[in-house]
Amino acid sequence: MTSEPQSPTTQSTASQPSKGTIRVLQLYPREMNIYGDWGNALVLKQRIKWHGYTPELLEYNVGDDFPDDVDIVVGGGGQDSGQLVIQDDLQARAEQLRELAENGAPMLVICGLYQLFGKFFKTSTGPTIPGIGILDVETHGTDERLIGNVIMKSDEFGDIMGYENHSGQTTLGPGVEPLGTVTKGAGNNSKDGHEGARYNNVVASYLHGSLLPKNPAIADFLIRTAAERKFGTFVPGAPDDDYARLAREHAARRPR
Numbered sequence: 001m002t003s004e005p006q007s008p009t010t011q012s013t014a015s016q017p018s019k020g021t022i023r024v025l026q027l028y029p030r031e032m033n034i035y036g037d038w039g040n041a042l043v044l045k046q047r048i049k050w051h052g053y054t055p056e057l058l059e060y061n062v063g064d065d066f067p068d069d070v071d072i073v074v075g076g077g078g079q080d081s082g083q084l085v086i087q088d089d090l091q092a093r094a095e096q097l098r099e100l101a102e103n104g105a106p107m108l109v110i111c112g113l114y115q116l117f118g119k120f121f122k123t124s125t126g127p128t129i130p131g132i133g134i135l136d137v138e139t140h141g142t143d144e145r146l147i148g149n150v151i152m153k154s155d156e157f158g159d160i161m162g163y164e165n166h167s168g169q170t171t172l173g174p175g176v177e178p179l180g181t182v183t184k185g186a187g188n189n190s191k192d193g194h195e196g197a198r199y200n201n202v203v204a205s206y207l208h209g210s211l212l213p214k215n216p217a218i219a220d221f222l223i224r225t226a227a228e229r230k231f232g233t234f235v236p237g238a239p240d241d242d243y244a245r246l247a248r249e250h251a252a253r254r255p256r
């Protein structure tokens with residue numbers, strides 16, 4: 001990973017002793033990383049530093065050893081073809097991921113991995129890809145592609161914004177809550193106005209962009225939860241939110 005330029009805030013916090021290491025695992029970045037979803041891991045890395053902790057970024061691809069001591073899990077979107085490539089390996093890791101989710105590990109899964117964290121994705125071209133059932137949701141491929149900018153309201157995180165592009169339409173079961181209610185765009189499906197899903201400390205969403213640069217409240221939820229689980233407490237730092245604010249203002253003005 002190349003190092004990014006350091007802002008004055010980073011330099012001042014970097015001279016303080018670290019409050020501890022937070023390990024972020026990105027699932028399947030080779031196949032599941034469209035529309036820059038890897039940017040979510042980079043935002044976590046920077047904000048973990050701004051909060052005075054030490055980030056460690058790990059990647060898990062098909063056939064890798066699954067790392068111990070994972071504090072945050074992130075996963076991105078992918079083509080149906082990418083989802084088919086990872087499906088067997090994901091099933092082999094289902095138990096570990098389910099255990100992490102049940103134990104309260106914070107996770108963010110976007111689009112293609114959101115679908116596969118659910119019960120199944122029945123693609124429009126035929127095959128049904130089994131999910132790992134962490135989320136009580138099911139997804140059916142359709143001929144209609146839901147594409148464009150999205151804004152939703154969430155009680156937990158305020159306005160959430162991003163970009164969707166999916167043919168799968170997801171319906172929520174009683175075991176999950178929606179992440180938000182759309183005010184622009186489609187979200188989970190073309191019918192009920194819900195976007196994403198929440199279960200335990202898992203946040204699932206269709207939104208790319210990537211999501212976290214424009215939605216730092218979600219990034220800080222993941223970091224706070226990770227710190228509280230690992231160290232018993234979260235002591236926030238002073239993140240520099242200027243760019244996030246500008247990105248949100250810009251995204252809010254975009255047409256569908």
Ligand code: GLN
Pocket residue numbers: 034076077078079080081083110111112113165166167168169
């Ligand atoms: N292939 C899935 C679909 O089209 C997921 C797409 C995505 O991750 N953007 O529904």
